[in-house]
Amino acid sequence: MNDRSQRQEQWEDRTDALLAVASLAFLAGYAVRILGHDLPQVWQDVCLAITFAAWAVFVVDYVVRMWLSGLRPLRFVRSHVLDTIVVLLPLLRPLRMVTSYDKIQRRRDKARLTLYVRVMAYAGLSSLLLGFASALTVYSYEYGAPGATIRTFGDSVWWACSTLSTVGYGDVSPVTPGGRVTAVGLMACGLALLGAVTGSFSSWLIQTFTREDEKRPPGDFPGAS
Amino acid sequence: MNDRSQRQEQWEDRTDALLAVASLAFLAGYAVRILGHDLPQVWQDVCLAITFAAWAVFVVDYVVRMWLSGLRPLRFVRSHVLDTIVVLLPLLRPLRMVTSYDKIQRRRDKARLTLYVRVMAYAGLSSLLLGFASALTVYSYEYGAPGATIRTFGDSVWWACSTLSTVGYGDVSPVTPGGRVTAVGLMACGLALLGAVTGSFSSWLIQTFTREDEKRPPGDFPGAS
Amino acid sequence: MNDRSQRQEQWEDRTDALLAVASLAFLAGYAVRILGHDLPQVWQDVCLAITFAAWAVFVVDYVVRMWLSGLRPLRFVRSHVLDTIVVLLPLLRPLRMVTSYDKIQRRRDKARLTLYVRVMAYAGLSSLLLGFASALTVYSYEYGAPGATIRTFGDSVWWACSTLSTVGYGDVSPVTPGGRVTAVGLMACGLALLGAVTGSFSSWLIQTFTREDEKRPPGDFPGAS
Amino acid sequence: MNDRSQRQEQWEDRTDALLAVASLAFLAGYAVRILGHDLPQVWQDVCLAITFAAWAVFVVDYVVRMWLSGLRPLRFVRSHVLDTIVVLLPLLRPLRMVTSYDKIQRRRDKARLTLYVRVMAYAGLSSLLLGFASALTVYSYEYGAPGATIRTFGDSVWWACSTLSTVGYGDVSPVTPGGRVTAVGLMACGLALLGAVTGSFSSWLIQTFTREDEKRPPGDFPGAS
Numbered sequence: 001m002n003d004r005s006q007r008q009e010q011w012e013d014r015t016d017a018l019l020a021v022a023s024l025a026f027l028a029g030y031a032v033r034i035l036g037h038d039l040p041q042v043w044q045d046v047c048l049a050i051t052f053a054a055w056a057v058f059v060v061d062y063v064v065r066m067w068l069s070g071l072r073p074l075r076f077v078r079s080h081v082l083d084t085i086v087v088l089l090p091l092l093r094p095l096r097m098v099t100s101y102d103k104i105q106r107r108r109d110k111a112r113l114t115l116y117v118r119v120m121a122y123a124g125l126s127s128l129l130l131g132f133a134s135a136l137t138v139y140s141y142e143y144g145a146p147g148a149t150i151r152t153f154g155d156s157v158w159w160a161c162s163t164l165s166t167v168g169y170g171d172v173s174p175v176t177p178g179g180r181v182t183a184v185g186l187m188a189c190g191l192a193l194l195g196a197v198t199g200s201f202s203s204w205l206i207q208t209f210t211r212e213d214e215k216r217p218p219g220d221f222p223g224a225s
Numbered sequence: 226m227n228d229r230s231q232r233q234e235q236w237e238d239r240t241d242a243l244l245a246v247a248s249l250a251f252l253a254g255y256a257v258r259i260l261g262h263d264l265p266q267v268w269q270d271v272c273l274a275i276t277f278a279a280w281a282v283f284v285v286d287y288v289v290r291m292w293l294s295g296l297r298p299l300r301f302v303r304s305h306v307l308d309t310i311v312v313l314l315p316l317l318r319p320l321r322m323v324t325s326y327d328k329i330q331r332r333r334d335k336a337r338l339t340l341y342v343r344v345m346a347y348a349g350l351s352s353l354l355l356g357f358a359s360a361l362t363v364y365s366y367e368y369g370a371p372g373a374t375i376r377t378f379g380d381s382v383w384w385a386c387s388t389l390s391t392v393g394y395g396d397v398s399p400v401t402p403g404g405r406v407t408a409v410g411l412m413a414c415g416l417a418l419l420g421a422v423t424g425s426f427s428s429w430l431i432q433t434f435t436r437e438d439e440k441r442p443p444g445d446f447p448g449a450s
Numbered sequence: 451m452n453d454r455s456q457r458q459e460q461w462e463d464r465t466d467a468l469l470a471v472a473s474l475a476f477l478a479g480y481a482v483r484i485l486g487h488d489l490p491q492v493w494q495d496v497c498l499a500i501t502f503a504a505w506a507v508f509v510v511d512y513v514v515r516m517w518l519s520g521l522r523p524l525r526f527v528r529s530h531v532l533d534t535i536v537v538l539l540p541l542l543r544p545l546r547m548v549t550s551y552d553k554i555q556r557r558r559d560k561a562r563l564t565l566y567v568r569v570m571a572y573a574g575l576s577s578l579l580l581g582f583a584s585a586l587t588v589y590s591y592e593y594g595a596p597g598a599t600i601r602t603f604g605d606s607v608w609w610a611c612s613t614l615s616t617v618g619y620g621d622v623s624p625v626t627p628g629g630r631v632t633a634v635g636l637m638a639c640g641l642a643l644l645g646a647v648t649g650s651f652s653s654w655l656i657q658t659f660t661r662e663d664e665k666r667p668p669g670d671f672p673g674a675s
Numbered sequence: 676m677n678d679r680s681q682r683q684e685q686w687e688d689r690t691d692a693l694l695a696v697a698s699l700a701f702l703a704g705y706a707v708r709i710l711g712h713d714l715p716q717v718w719q720d721v722c723l724a725i726t727f728a729a730w731a732v733f734v735v736d737y738v739v740r741m742w743l744s745g746l747r748p749l750r751f752v753r754s755h756v757l758d759t760i761v762v763l764l765p766l767l768r769p770l771r772m773v774t775s776y777d778k779i780q781r782r783r784d785k786a787r788l789t790l791y792v793r794v795m796a797y798a799g800l801s802s803l804l805l806g807f808a809s810a811l812t813v814y815s816y817e818y819g820a821p822g823a824t825i826r827t828f829g830d831s832v833w834w835a836c837s838t839l840s841t842v843g844y845g846d847v848s849p850v851t852p853g854g855r856v857t858a859v860g861l862m863a864c865g866l867a868l869l870g871a872v873t874g875s876f877s878s879w880l881i882q883t884f885t886r887e888d889e890k891r892p893p894g895d896f897p898g899a900s
Contacts, residue, residue: 115881123880165416169394198417206428210340386637387637394623424649426646611859611862620845648866655798
């Protein structure tokens, strides 16, 4: 490991806690501003400021790491896909938890998560976060619209769950153009991600059953003892 | 097979029938208490008592087996995933039927179930039991709620089927917070399980067709006879 | 090929056309009886008689073939899964068309259908036939029911399509117990079959793309000519 | 590369731009005629003429290329599946963009798209184009129908998105026979294609995670530096 990557590691270790806080601040600021639509204007402005400040922290971190890596911008973007997505959508930052958990397990010389479990963790967490953010966004468009069926945040979460699972009861559904565009985004991203979760779960189940078969030798008959 | 695992086998053989009865008692107690909401209070209390007694049987069995295995609790939990799930959700106990059927087939020196069939059996049975339990739970929340569309237990079963298949007509759907939380749970577990069933069925079909190809040699032309 | 299997072949060749006619008669009799619910009683009885006569033909053919094969009944059932399903549900008889097409291709020394295409053909045709039969059955339960949303046979076909694709708009959905039980049957069978179709299509697409890659050598650059 | 294929290349290079324009003209003509149903009759006729003229261009190009290839018609159809589909449904012509992008990448000696990404690109683009065309067609059937829930083109696009994702809220759904037939077509084609997209995305995700594992050697522990 050379000098350059050592400095990168130091930077990442130092900023890790700060970025986790910034990510929470981003989500909290966004949620409070939408759910507290009855709060005085000043509080709403504070929330907006917190949201943008948190975003700025991510952008600065991204630029510093691009500079530290010594790579050309385009190559850095291509080799740090997850980081780039996080800069554009800071609410996906908690995805880093999976990477961190994995690193800690490796430092302790413990087995890391298997392939399918990691795909499930990343894709499942992503769809959870996207679902939560979509519920917030759709609620912000719908709660005052005439003829809306999504009237409370609970309705909006219920709608997000029934959309992500592709059940789609239709008892509540967005009626405003903004809400519908958000819904289409959730369908597109969420369904691909949940498809990956379901597929990985299926593969993981078959893998587990296969391993169990190999562990039990043919002589392991309970009646043969 | 050493002394310790022999004692484990003896314990399992002796408790097998008792646990099957306890599992049925658990489900029956739960179902009667919900469906018989017009019964006098004393009967409802009896049902509740039966449900908890059945649960207690499972917990005792789990602890005894953990003690017999001589493993540390955490390792036991990790190596007996199915048993742990059964202790938490005793209604999944009938899953053991698949294991028992498999064991009996092996004792008779017969071919055991193939991999895909076993995955289908476990996942299909789990989703069936979860669907039934969810229909009961949702019905208990909804039957008296104002504006509810789920008014009979038949409606609730119909809702559970249309949810598990992700069709989601929306002619009946839960309106109470409790019913909706149960529904989200059913979506999350049920869909992953049914995805495994569908995937395994697909793989099994392709496997069957491939085998059929190998069985019929190229000389097996009906016109060549 | 021995004497026994030769006699089996002869029987199959002779009964092939008769069974195809019987299968059409079964479906036509069933459809006319349901769709023509305004016909005089005598015609309805004729249709019912045709349906049962066609069914009887299948049962006789099955018994004769079991006797010709010289196998014990249980073994015959296990090794002729498709035939057994056809005896129970004669409307699935057209599935034999895929087998026949395959045989004809082989007699002409032509390439037979590839694995994925055959799975798609069998599963797709099954779900089509099941969908049609379900639409008929649901229509027979619903067309006179109070509060029904399925009022014409067109509505019923539309409902079957939206159910098989798991879209489930819910603008039309069965309300009678009989209709709902049929619907649950269609969901269970149809979705597993359509999952197999979708999965095979996906695998076939990837196979086709992979072959195309292998066909075009790296020197096949249009600009290199 | 012989003389014949050289002439084919020349023809394709010369007609490429023309066909791209014809494809856009086809889609634009179709869209304007449907969306501008309040335009004077003469403009509608112009749009219809443009649509048919664009189609004619595709048919002429197809015939010329069949003649240049020197293959018998049936063999040409079998070996140019994508081209044949484009002649029947010119709105799928933009699919050629993926092929063109691939060719350009190869000329520049750059890595071409990987298998899964190509499947995703073709299937995703197809379902997008089919969804757009279906939204147009359904809108043309529904906008004046009594009792229709699809009243604006926005409603129709929203309906197409909720159908393609199999969510199917049912707040808007076609009521006319023509609209419903189009919808069934969209379900059949679109769902198979989107299943391929989801499956490929899942496979691509697992492939990416597997590669990442291989890249990071076991010595690449951050704490080991």
